[in-house]
Each structure stands twice: as C-alpha cells, then as structure tokens.
Amino acid sequence: MRVLIPYLLRLALLVILIAFLVVPGWFDPLLKPLVRDNAPAIYNQGSLLTLTLLHLRTVAIATTGAILVAVTLAILVTRPFGAEFLPLSRSLVNIGQTFPPVAVLALAVPILGFGEKPTLVALFLYGLLPIFENTLTGLTTLPSSVMEAARGSGMTDRQRLFKVELPLAMPVILAGIRLSVVISLATATIGSTVAAKTLGEVIIAGLQSNNIAFVLQGGLIVGALAVLIYDGFSAIEHVLARRAGLPARA
Amino acid sequence: MIEIDGITKRYDGNTVVNNVSMMIEPRTVTVIVGTSGSGKTTLLRMINRLVEPTSGAIRLDGEDNRSMPGFELRRRIGYAIQGHGLFPHRTVAQNIATVPVLLGWDRARIDAKVAELLTLFQLDPAAFANRFPHELSGGQQQRVGVARALAAEPKVLLMDEPFGALDPIIRAKAQADLLAIQSLLGTTIVLVTHDMDEAFHLAHKIAVMDKGALVQYGKPAELVKDPATEFVQTLIGTSERPFRLLSIETAGDAVEPGPADGKPLAETISQRDALSELLWSGRAAVPVVAADGTVLGKVTLEGLTRRAAKPQ
Ligand SMILES: Nc1ncnc2c1ncn2[C@@H]1O[C@H](COP(=O)(O)OP(=O)(O)OP(=O)(O)O)[C@@H](O)[C@H]1O
Ligand SMILES: [Mg+2]
Numbered sequence: 001m002r003v004l005i006p007y008l009l010r011l012a013l014l015v016i017l018i019a020f021l022v023v024p025g026w027f028d029p030l031l032k033p034l035v036r037d038n039a040p041a042i043y044n045q046g047s048l049l050t051l052t053l054l055h056l057r058t059v060a061i062a063t064t065g066a067i068l069v070a071v072t073l074a075i076l077v078t079r080p081f082g083a084e085f086l087p088l089s090r091s092l093v094n095i096g097q098t099f100p101p102v103a104v105l106a107l108a109v110p111i112l113g114f115g116e117k118p119t120l121v122a123l124f125l126y127g128l129l130p131i132f133e134n135t136l137t138g139l140t141t142l143p144s145s146v147m148e149a150a151r152g153s154g155m156t157d158r159q160r161l162f163k164v165e166l167p168l169a170m171p172v173i174l175a176g177i178r179l180s181v182v183i184s185l186a187t188a189t190i191g192s193t194v195a196a197k198t199l200g201e202v203i204i205a206g207l208q209s210n211n212i213a214f215v216l217q218g219g220l221i222v223g224a225l226a227v228l229i230y231d232g233f234s235a236i237e238h239v240l241a242r243r244a245g246l247p248a249r250a
Numbered sequence: 251m252i253e254i255d256g257i258t259k260r261y262d263g264n265t266v267v268n269n270v271s272m273m274i275e276p277r278t279v280t281v282i283v284g285t286s287g288s289g290k291t292t293l294l295r296m297i298n299r300l301v302e303p304t305s306g307a308i309r310l311d312g313e314d315n316r317s318m319p320g321f322e323l324r325r326r327i328g329y330a331i332q333g334h335g336l337f338p339h340r341t342v343a344q345n346i347a348t349v350p351v352l353l354g355w356d357r358a359r360i361d362a363k364v365a366e367l368l369t370l371f372q373l374d375p376a377a378f379a380n381r382f383p384h385e386l387s388g389g390q391q392q393r394v395g396v397a398r399a400l401a402a403e404p405k406v407l408l409m410d411e412p413f414g415a416l417d418p419i420i421r422a423k424a425q426a427d428l429l430a431i432q433s434l435l436g437t438t439i440v441l442v443t444h445d446m447d448e449a450f451h452l453a454h455k456i457a458v459m460d461k462g463a464l465v466q467y468g469k470p471a472e473l474v475k476d477p478a479t480e481f482v483q484t485l486i487g488t489s490e491r492p493f494r495l496l497s498i499e500t501a502g503d504a505v506e507p508g509p510a511d512g513k514p515l516a517e518t519i520s521q522r523d524a525l526s527e528l529l530w531s532g533r534a535a536v537p538v539v540a541a542d543g544t545v546l547g548k549v550t551l552e553g554l555t556r557r558a559a560k561p562q
Contacts, residue, residue, distance in 0.1 A: 149335030151300060153348045153398070154325030167339050243339065243382070 010231055017224045020217075021049040031213040041213045043202045052221060054197040058116060059184045062123035066180055070128045071173065074135035075161065089132075097129035101187050105194050119191030119198070126187055127180035134176025138169025171241040178233035185226045189218070251276050252297065252406065252438065257306035259292050266292050268462040269306070274455075276311075276405070279432060279439045281449040283485065284459030290442040293459065294408050297440065298327045310406065325349050328407035328437070332414040334395030336383040342368070342394050343379040349402040367397040370431060389420040396428070400437070409441040413448065425451055426518075446485060450497045451520065458482050470498045475561045492558035496522040501538050501549050504557060510535040510548035517546055525554045 020027055024042045031041035042048075070093070076082040077089050101122040108118035142165060150164045166173075192200030199218050206214025252274035259267040267289040274280050282290045295301040297308055299320040308315045315323055336345050343364045350360045368375040371393040383391055392412065399407055412428075413421045425448060432439055443449055449456050450470050457467045458481070466478035474494050477483040486494055501524040502517030514537040515524055528536055528551050535550040 143335075143338075145331060145333040145335035146337060147335075148300075148331055149329070149337070149395075149398075152298065152324055152329035152331070152335075154321045154323070154352055155348075156321045159352070164337060168337075 010228065013224055014228060017221065017228070020221070021052055024048055024217075031217065034213040034216065035211055039209070039211055039213075043205065043214055043217060045205055046201070048202070048217075048221070051197060051199050051201060052225070055185075055188055055199045055222075056225070058119055058188050058191065058196065058198055059123065059181060062120045062188075063127055063177065063181050063184055065120070065124045066127035066131055067177060069124075070131035070176075071135050074132050074139060078136065078139045079157070093128050093132045096125035099125065101126050102190060102193075105190065109194050114195040116191070116196045118194050119188060119196040122191070123184045123187060127184050130179040130183070131173070131176040134179075135169065135173045138172035139165055142168055171237045174233055174237045174240070178230060178237070181233070182226045182230050185222055185229065189222060251309075251311055252440070253307075253309040253312075254293075254297075255307045255309065257293070257296055257303050257308060259289070259296060259301060260304045265462050267296070267303075270459075270464045271306075272457060272464060272467050274438060274440060276438050277436045278454040279429075279441065279452050280455050280457060281453035282440065282442045282457045282459060283444070283446065283449050286444070288459040289462040290459050291410055294410055294440060294442050297406070297408055298324045298329060300324070300329075325352055325402060326404055326406075328399035328402075328404040330396050330399040330407065330409045330412045332411040334383075334391045336391055336395055336398070338383055341380050341382055342373075342386070343375075345383065345394060346398045346401050348398055353402055363401055367401060370434075371397050371427065373397075389416055389424065392416060392420075392424060393427070396431075400431070400435070403435075404437065406438045406440070409439060411442055411444065414444070421448075428452065446487070446490075446494075447497065450494050458485060471495060471561065491560070493522050495561075496520065496525055496554065496558050499557075502540075502546065504549050504553055505538050505547040506550060506553055507547050508535075509545075510537045510550075512536055514539040514545065515549070516541070521549070521554055521557060524549050525551075525558070528554070 028041050035041050073089050073093070077086040104122035104125055105118050108121045112118050112121065146164065146168070147160070150160045155163065188196075188198045189200030189203055191198045192204050199222050202218030202221075203215050206212065206216075206218065254270055254272045254274070257267060257270045258265065270293060282293065284290050292301055296303050297310075297315070299315060310327075337348070340348075343361075346364045346367055347360045350363060355363075364379065365375045368378055373390060373393060378386070378390070378394075383394070386394065392415070396409075396412065399409075413424050416424060428439075429452065431437075441452060453470055455468060456470055456473055458465050458473070458478075460479070460481045466473060466482050473482060474486060474491050477486060497520045499521050500517060501515050501519050501521055504521050504524070505517070510533075512531065512533055515527060517538050517540055524536070524538075528534070528549070534552070535548045537548050538546045540546055
C-alpha cells in the first residue's frame with residue numbers, strides 16, 4: 001500500500017489538472033476568496049485548455065530542436081575527428097545558457113517579430129546546455145571493456161554509435177532532456193511578454209489587473225505540468241537503466 | 251597459421267613492441283607471458299588491428315591482415331578480454347549473436363548457433379538465453395564472453411587475460427573447458443596471461459615478452475630446460491622447475507602398464523596433480539582410468555620423479 005501512495009498522489013494531481021482545464025468553473029469557489037469585489041476568479045480572456053496546449057506545443061517544438069542540435073553536437077565532438085571542437089562547442093552552449101532568455105526575446109523580436117518565434121529561439125538556446133552536457137557525459141563514461149568488445153567484435157564506427165554507445169547513454173541523455181523540458185516549461189511563460197500564446201498570458205493578466213487568483217492558477221498549471229512531466233521522464237529513465245543493468249543515474 | 255613478421259609499435263618515440271617475429275601454428279594454443287607493461291596486450295591487439303603497427307607485417311594463412319578493412323578482419327577473429335565486456339543492454343543470446351548479426355547470418359542459423367554455444371559452455375539455453383549480463387555470476391559472464399568470441403566460428407581466437415577476474419576454482423574449470431573446446435573446434439588460440447601456472451597448463455608454446463622484445467618462444471619444456479635469459483628463469487621460478495615440467499603433460503601421458511590399487515585418477519589431470527595425489531595418499535602407484543572408466547594402467551611415484559628431473 002505504502003509504495004502505491006506516490007503513484008496515487010500523481011494520479012490525483014493529473015485528474016485535478018485535467019478537471020481544472022476542462023471545467024474550471026468547478027474551482028471557482030476555491031479561488032473566489034482571493035479576489036476582491038466582483039473580479040473574476042477564473043481566467044476569462046480565453047480557454048485555459050487551449051493556452052495549456054499551446055504552451056506545451058511551444059515547449060515541445062523548442063525542446064525537439066534543442067535535442068536534435070545538442071545530441072548531434074555531442075556525438076560529433078566525441079568522435080575522433082571532432083574532438084578538437086569540444087572546448088569551442090562547450091563554450092557556445094554555455095553562452096546559450098547564461099544569456100538571459102528575456103534578453104534573447106528582446107533581441108529576437110526586431111528580427112522575428114512578436115509571437116511564438118522569438119519564444120522558440122529563447123527556449124531552444126536555453127534548453128541546449130543540459131542535453132548537451134548530459135549526452136557528453138553519457139558518451140564519455142561508457143565502460144571501457146564494453147567499448148573494447150564492441151570494437152573487437154568488428155562493429156564499424158556507426159554500428160558502435162547506434163548499437164552500443166547511444167543505447168547505453170540513453171538514461172543519462174533522457175535525464176538531460178528532462179531537465180531541459182522542466183526549465184522550458186517555466187521559462188515559456190515569459191514568451192507572453194512578446195505575445196506568444198502561453199500560460200504566461202494568465203499570469204500577466206493577473207499582474208495587470210492585480211488579480212492574485214489568475215497569477216496563482218497560471219503558476220499552478222505550469223507547476224503541475226512540470227511535476228508530471230518530470231516524473232514521467234524519470235520513470236522511463238528508470239526502466240531503461242534497469243533493463244540495461246546500469247546503476248540508475250540521477 | 252599466424253605469421254608475425256618484424257612487428258614494432260612505438261608511441262611517441264616510446265618502443266612498446268620491438269621487432270617481434272613469431273610463427274603460430276594452426277590449431278595450437280600460444281600463451282604470451284611477461285611482466286606488466288611488457289607489450290603483451292599491444293602485440294595481441296595488432297593481430298586484429300585494434301592497434302596498427304608502426305612497422306612490420308602480420309599474415310593470417312599467408313594473407314596480410316591489412317588486405318581488408320579492420321572491422322571485417324575483426325569479424326573473422328574471436329576476441330575475449332578480461333572483465334568479459336558483455337553489452338549490458340543486450341541479453342545473453344543477443345550478446346552471443348553479435349558477430350553473426352554483423353555478418354548477416356539468417357535468423358535460424360543464429361538461433362541454432364547460440365543454442366549450440368550455450369550448451370557447449372554448460373549454460374542451459376532455456377534458462378540463460380534471455381537473461382541480461384548483470385543477472386549472471388562472474389563465471390557465467392566470462393563463459394558468455396568466450397561464447398560470443400566463438401560465435402562466428404573464427405579460426406583464430408585472441409584472449410587477453412580472459413580468466414583474470416575469476417576465483418581459483420572457477421578459473422581451473424574455465425581453463426579445462428577452454429582446452430576441451432579448443433581441441434573440439436580446432437581453434438588457434440593466442441592468450442595473454444600473468445599467471446605462469448595457467449601458461450604451463452594451457453600452452454603448446456609460450457612466448458615470453460620483456461620490455462617490448464620477444465625473449466623466448468618455444469614449447470613449455472624448452473623454457474624450463476633452456477631459459478634464454480635470466481628474466482625467463484625468474485619468471486619460471488627456479489624452485490618450480492620440476493613441477494612446471496609435470497604440469498605440462500597429463501597423467502595419461504605418463505601411464506605405465508600394470509595394475510595398482512586404490513582410487514583411480516582421471517587420465518586428463520596433470521602429472522603434477524597426479525604426483526600430489528600419490529604423495530598425499532602415501533602410495534607408490536595409482537591406477538589411471540579413461541573418461542569411460544576403462545583402466546589404462548598406472549602412474550608411479552618413480553615414473554613421475556623421473557619425468558620431473560632436468561631433461562638431458
Ligand atoms: N595508446 C597508448 N598510448 C601510449 N602508450 C601506450 C598505449 N597503449 C599502451 N601503451 C604503453 O605500452 C606499454 C605496453 O602496454 P601493454 O598494454 O601492451 O602491456 P601489457 O604487457 O599488456 O601489460 P599488462 O600485463 O599490465 O596488461 C605500456 O608501457 C603502456 O603504457
Ligand atoms: Mg595487458
């Protein structure tokens with residue numbers, strides 16, 4: 001029974017989240033005490049469900065791009081011919097992470113205009129680092145006897161990469177993707193400052209009209225999404241790592 | 251036949267293997283010994299081109315090993331290493347099937363080969379084929395490692411300290427299994443070890459490496475009789491000499507006609523173990539039997555003592 005509790009809690013969270021997005025009216029009494037006078041307690045300038053789906057879509061597109069670029073880059077710089085580019089690519093990716101997303105938005109808007117595009121660029125740059133670093137770690141800490149056996153049994157470089165290196169590094173790569181997704185989920189809210197359709201809209205609307213209920217529900221939806229997605233990834237990593245007989249690396 | 255012809259390997263001006271030449275006869279076991287850092291692994295890895303030599307050539311059945319891409323060469327040569335190097339994300343059957351899959355064998359042939367090898371290594375296919383390496387004991391992992399190296403029926407098997415991580419009892423069993431499988435399949439084996447007992451037990455010929463050079467290459471008995479250098483002498487161990495001689499051949503090779511009393515010995519045990527048994531049981535002679543139980547004759551304390559003396 002006790003082992004079931006964490007799963008039940010997550011299931012409950014999922015059910016509440018879906019209910020809130022589909023029939024927000026049910027939660028009106030809960031949020032009402034937070035607003036003054038006759039201000040609405042539930043966001044009323046658009047559908048919460050639609051905003052959530054758009055929010056997720058933005059994160060998914062940006063993360064997919066970050067995965068493709070970061071994993072490819074990490075693979076290239078761990079090959080013999082790419083080794084000399086390792087320091088350079090590390091610095092580039094680090095800059096992507098240290099450059100504040102807000103600044104990226106400000107710089108991207110004049111070029112790309114308002115809306116989703118500058119947000120995608122900011123999230124993409126911001127999400128590269130964890131995936132890149134984890135893929136590097138995964139590919140460079142493989143057991144040497146296994147790599148030796150792969151070479152010794154006559155695998156080509158490509159076969160080693162796809163049949164041995166990537167499968168064994170997968171749990172660590174997934175951990176990087178998980179971090180990246182969670183960071184992006186939160187960061188995507190600022191996209192609404194440049195008119196991207198994300199849950200940030202709800203929070204900004206709340207700030208503008210001094211409506212704490214709006215701010216809270218926007219934040220809580222993002223938080224719930226992050227928790228659920230984080231746990232989902234962790235579970236997949238765990239299964240993969242256990243199947244491979246690897247120690248479950250965090 | 252493996253011809254190693256004037257092979258040298260240098261790393262940044264450091265000569266690690268120095269102008270080594272040797273001929274390895276087909277269907278024999280050659281053991282390379284020497285101190286740590288003497289270049290044994292490097293020499294072995296130049297045979298399947300995991301390391302490319304600085305100069306010299308290696309020919310397999312007369313064919314230069316650079317006449318094909320390295321990965322194709324390695325699919326034809328078995329390779330087993332210390333710590334087995336099994337792929338942790340693949341089952342035992344998938345591990346064993348590695349090279350056959352790379353060679354594009356059809357499914358039925360691969361399955362048959364996997365089952366055959368598992369049985370040969372005394373692992374029940376039904377119980378082991380679908381396990382993952384971490385679900386096996388060290389000894390079982392090691393057997394799967396050797397089975398994987400033999401899966402594509404290579405003529406040559408290279409082994410780098412394959413039994414180094416095993417406890418003495420499992421190691422003795424693994425050595426006996428290897429000899430049985432080698433004579434069954436007729437594989438040419440080149441094996442690197444630190445363990446002189448293992449070398450004398452397994453080798454048809456022993457190659458001694460010292461600081462990158464091949465200082466002696468010959469039958470085990472020749473090494474005991476005429477060590478080429480002080481180093482070979484030390485490696486063999488002066489006080490070990492008579493026992494080394496006895497550990498080369500089996501009790502079956504020392505059988506004399508005539509009856510003897512008491513519990514018989516198997517013909518496959520070494521003469522050294524036979525002597526030990528005679529000394530321990532206080533007998534002067536003991537019967538020797540074949541695997542099917544037929545009495546072949548006896549070994550005697552006197553006969554073994556004669557065999558342990560310095561060869562004339
Ligand atoms: N890739 C390499 N680069 C530079 N030096 C190397 C390389 N590989 C091996 N060496 C050096 O070559 C020498 C011989 O190494 P090798 O692994 O062949 O020794 P070994 O006889 O197998 O030793 P051990 O018994 O400890 O396994 C060592 O001094 C080692 O440091
Ligand atoms: Mg070595």
